[in-house]
Amino acid sequence: MIETKSYIAKSVELMRPSGIRKFFDLAAGMEGVISLGVGEPDFVTSWSAREAAISSLERGLTSYTANAGLLELREAIADYTSSRFSVSYDAKEEIILTVGASQALDLALRAIIDPGDEVVVVEPCFVSYAPLVELAGGKTVTIEATSDQQFKLQADALREAITSKTKALLLCSPNNPTGAQLDKADLEAIAQIVKQHDLLVIADEIYAELAYDIPHTSIASLEGMRERTILINGFSKGFAMTGWRLGFICAPVELAAAMLKIHQYAMMCASTPAQYAALEALKTGMKDVEDMKKDYRRRRNYIVQSFNDMGLDCHTPGGAFYVFPSIQSTGLTSEKFAEELLKAERVAVVPGSVFGRSGEGFIRCSYASSMEQLQEAVRRIQRFINQ
Template sequence: MPVTKSYVAKSVEAMRPSGIRKFFDLAAGMEGVISLGVGEPDFVTSWSAREAAILSLERGFTSYTANAGLLELREEIVSYIHNRFDVTYDATEEVIVTVGASQAIDLAMRAILDPGDEVVVVEPCFVSYVPMVELAGGKAVTVGTRGEEQFKLQPEALKEAITSKTKALLLCSPNNPTGAQLDKEDLKAIAAIVEEHDLIVVADEIYAELAYDIPHTSFASLDGMRERTILINGFSKGFAMTGWRLGFVCAPPELTAAMLKIHQYAMMCASTPAQYAALEALKSGMSDVEEMKKDYRRRRNYIVQSFNEIGLDCLMPGGAFYVFPSIQSTGYTSDQFAELLLKEEQVAVVPGSVFGKGGEGFVRCSYASSMEQLQEAVRRIDRFVNK
């Protein structure tokens, strides 16, 4: 008897494929493409971290770790978070090692949301945020930010988005895709609203190490916010370890216990060799992080100046490794600009529209490429814009 109905969940059927992947797939079939679309470092994981993973395999460390991760790694994470961001956690009860920061966000959403609970999501935002809220049964309520305000969340806009059903705020600083960084005063204003409305904050701080002009302030470090924060971080961006798929989440015990239950059933534990690599990266890799950051700062300054000279208005981002230039002066939509640029000049960028309504009229360009590639990409974009 033939199948006469769809067995796919309606929530998944309604979900749009990643707009970023669409342009990666288009670029993959073309020769000579310079990609400014990829959201990962062009640096290689430090040798000491790679060697630690190799050594762990040679020593036969190929079994499961504890569900929450190697205790030694969790202790090193606690030390790292305390030394870098002035927040203290208990390694035995308040830290979980996850399969990337994305899994940590997914765990957080599934642990805190009941059907119909609302989560305020700040746009433009990483493409996974809204789907992760919806897959957990929640409702994403988006709040836009504007270039005129440096893409920073405005307190009044946050207040307007909060209802009796609001349970959480999902916040990313430095931001993907805009590179916007919230300073301590910005965060204090948000924290006051969070406390007033008794919310929890899922703070995605995966780009914390890539803050160029002012030090990163962790939301959990603010007065009264540690108990209201699920702190998300990891090794992909700051430590150039995207393919290792290793992140972590820090939160009060009640929340980590809930997340750990889901993690036990869904994932068991993160990769053992990757955990040994991360342990070594924390112990000896900070000098590599600083060198990488220094190079990114140089590239950031170059590409921002170049885009503004071309005639594409571009703010100086405070962190991450993205710029978010306006392409409104060209008369194209974000999708049109990205498709024509790829077709005519073989440069891949990501249309801002995939990051939410507020991203229309912009494109995301990653400067995690060599300076030579950035210079050639700028020449091609200049030619395209000024035809």
């Protein structure tokens, strides 16, 4: 009998499983759990988008699309990025439809990284960033964003992290897991350094529609940044379309062409019915987006106040649908806190440590749940803290 483990690539063997998925799986096997763990809207996709997908199936539109996606959808995305975020792209050559923003990120990294290239990543960050950099043959250089700076990337820290091997900055705003949102002044300071050192930016803007207090600014819209930015977005979060798995990349022609080559071999094209649903969402779904955002804002304000009232310091996030309260006052590690809370009170949260070293001492809680669920979760967490 052969030892199959010996055939596994070392890069994969050494890769840690997702810490988010670990706690989600634990919660799934327990009764009466309120999950504040997985980052997924509790809203459903708008009826008009669902109906468009159904209609496409009824009309027999079930074949491949162009590798880059339906031209009509790419044209709608070009209009969307121009009107919403003040950055224009050529629909035929600079936009690619992908299987979620996750595949978009993978394409971007594989298209630009040579062995040994460094990518600067700001922690706390989404769990896939470092593994995807390493799978592409690169090296992750981390910057720790801290709570006293509301988890925002500081320009001086970026400057210090850059070396002769740095090729790109991977930036997420609004941020997962902290909800931190970089404003225009923050981004301009970062852009200046990026241009000085001739770097690229991979801008993960999947939460762009979920900015509550100030409008979202895309770093690609700043002077001199469009040509050095790979813009990643999609329909999962703002349009409540997680299961449809549809994202998109906007990038200058040469970069888009490089990513499209990989996409052709690895994926062929994104789901055809999902593309028709997304096209309808862009045409008629913006009111649904605004309605969801109003509800998220109300939930955000409630849960931030609740955590602060129970003695767990929590900054007010500018976007996404996560809060990142400190649990340092309890004396527990973030993993121990999450495990004990789940066992004692059936509330699932994610330890901050899974998002990087600077996430230790914090937990990520998603408020993409009904207000009733959030209120019950708060009661349970308060009881746990008291005990």
